[in-house]
Amino acid sequence: MIQNDAERDKGFKLLMDKYQSSMYQHIRRIVVHHDEAADVLQNVWIKILRAISSFKGESSLYTWMYRICTNESLTHLRKQNRRRTQSIEDSDDGLRKQVAETEIDSHLIEEKLKKAILLLPQKQKLVFSLRYFEEMNYADMSEVLGTSVGGLKASYHHAVKKIEAYIKEHN
Amino acid sequence: MDQHKDHNQESLPNFLKDLDKKALEYPVPEGFFDNMQKSILSEINEVQIPKKGKTVSFWLKAVSIAAIVVIAIMIGSQSNTSENNTNVFVDLSDEDMQWYMDNYTADWSSDDVLAMMENDPIEEYTDIIPLTTIELEETDVTEMIEHLDDDVLINYDIEE
Numbered sequence: 001m002i003q004n005d006a007e008r009d010k011g012f013k014l015l016m017d018k019y020q021s022s023m024y025q026h027i028r029r030i031v032v033h034h035d036e037a038a039d040v041l042q043n044v045w046i047k048i049l050r051a052i053s054s055f056k057g058e059s060s061l062y063t064w065m066y067r068i069c070t071n072e073s074l075t076h077l078r079k080q081n082r083r084r085t086q087s088i089e090d091s092d093d094g095l096r097k098q099v100a101e102t103e104i105d106s107h108l109i110e111e112k113l114k115k116a117i118l119l120l121p122q123k124q125k126l127v128f129s130l131r132y133f134e135e136m137n138y139a140d141m142s143e144v145l146g147t148s149v150g151g152l153k154a155s156y157h158h159a160v161k162k163i164e165a166y167i168k169e170h171n
Numbered sequence: 172m173d174q175h176k177d178h179n180q181e182s183l184p185n186f187l188k189d190l191d192k193k194a195l196e197y198p199v200p201e202g203f204f205d206n207m208q209k210s211i212l213s214e215i216n217e218v219q220i221p222k223k224g225k226t227v228s229f230w231l232k233a234v235s236i237a238a239i240v241v242i243a244i245m246i247g248s249q250s251n252t253s254e255n256n257t258n259v260f261v262d263l264s265d266e267d268m269q270w271y272m273d274n275y276t277a278d279w280s281s282d283d284v285l286a287m288m289e290n291d292p293i294e295e296y297t298d299i300i301p302l303t304t305i306e307l308e309e310t311d312v313t314e315m316i317e318h319l320d321d322d323v324l325i326n327y328d329i330e331e
Contacts (some may be wrong), residue, residue, distance in 0.1 A: 009212055016211070020204050021196075029199045037197075038207065045211045109186060110194045132183075133192060164184045 013050050019062075020045075022134060023069050029117060029129045030073040036080075044072045045144055062141040066136070070126060109167070116166035123147075124159035131156050 023044065027035040034163075048065055055064060117125060124147060130136040136151040145152065 009216075012212060013208060016204075016208050020207070024199065024204075024275060025196050034197070034199070038203070042207055042211060045207075049215050083272055094314070102270065110190065113187075113190065132187070133195070133259070160183065163187070167186060169185075 001054070015049075016045060019065060023065070025133065026066070026129055027073045029072070029125065029133075030043045030122075031076055032118065036076060040076045041069075042071050045074070046070050049128075059143050063140045066134075066140075068129070074122075098118040098162055112167055112170055113163065116163040119166065120159050120162060124155050124162070127152055128159035128163070 008094060020041070024037060024041050027040050027044070031037050044065075047068055055061065056103065059067075117128060120128060123145075127141065130141050130144065131138075136144070140150050141147075141152050142149050147155075
């Protein structure tokens with residue numbers, strides 16, 4: 001449908017309908033603020049739709065789109081923090097400090113979990129987000145993040161332990 | 172997307188297993204995705220217009236360059252020499268010639284004047300008055316001849 005000019009817009013719309021919500025959530029967990037997530041998501045879709053006709057199918061469309069999504073989010077964070085910091089890990093430290101200082105109004109476990117996730121180091125946050133929320137298997141995650149399956153499993157394990165410790169501490 | 176889901180999560184703490192993941196989603200403003208889709212499709216469709224624009228732009232550039240070359244050749248062929256100016260001048264009607272003379276005489280350069288003199292020999296505009304007999308007697312003919320051009324002499328019968 002996407003290859004056919006007459007049907008192309010309809011095909012694009014179907015694709016966006018299917019993935020836009022989960023992609024927005026994934027981006028939002030990385031960049032935190034809605035306005036920034038909206039900008040990143042729009043750029044992601046424009047890149048995907050422009051390049052989709054030349055997509056080679058070497059990976060699945062799903063992992064290809066999430067790879068673009070993750071890279072664009074990290075690139076956005078890097079740009080935002082370029083003046084103040086030297087690396088994505090430094091910028092992540094700044095973001096975590098900012099989140100840690102934010103008071104949680106609600107005592108709901110969901111709110112605490114959101115904050116616990118935001119406080120994770122960037123890589124653990126990505127791995128936890130893809131694994132827990134998107135329920136992505138490790139092979140696909142390996143394609144998205146370019147990391148070995150063993151490394152991803154270790155990151156996910158550490159992320160879960162840190163979240164558990166945070167929840168226990170703030171209960 | 173469900174085909175990508177891996178529901179066999181490794182051992183998770185109970186509170187993570189029991190959570191409603193939907194409740195953990197960040198809310199979005201109403202109509203956000205619809206507006207974003209319109210904006211994206213509009214931008215994607217605009218991208219294709221420059222492809223035609225590029226083609227048009229290429230031909231416009233090509234035609235412009237060709238026009239510049241033709242104009243440059245035409246200008247080059249119309250070199251501003253005295254000869255060409257004279258030819259143009261000769262082709263003028265009497266009325267135009269008069270207007271030109273009235274208005275542009277001051278613009279003549281010394282080259283223009285010399286060129287006109289070459290085209291219009293001074294002899295055609297000069298009456299050479301023949302010498303009288305007395306003058307001839309008083310004049311050393313030989314000396315006089317040395318000061319005259321051959322062309323002038325041809326036209327006169329020197330009275331002995």
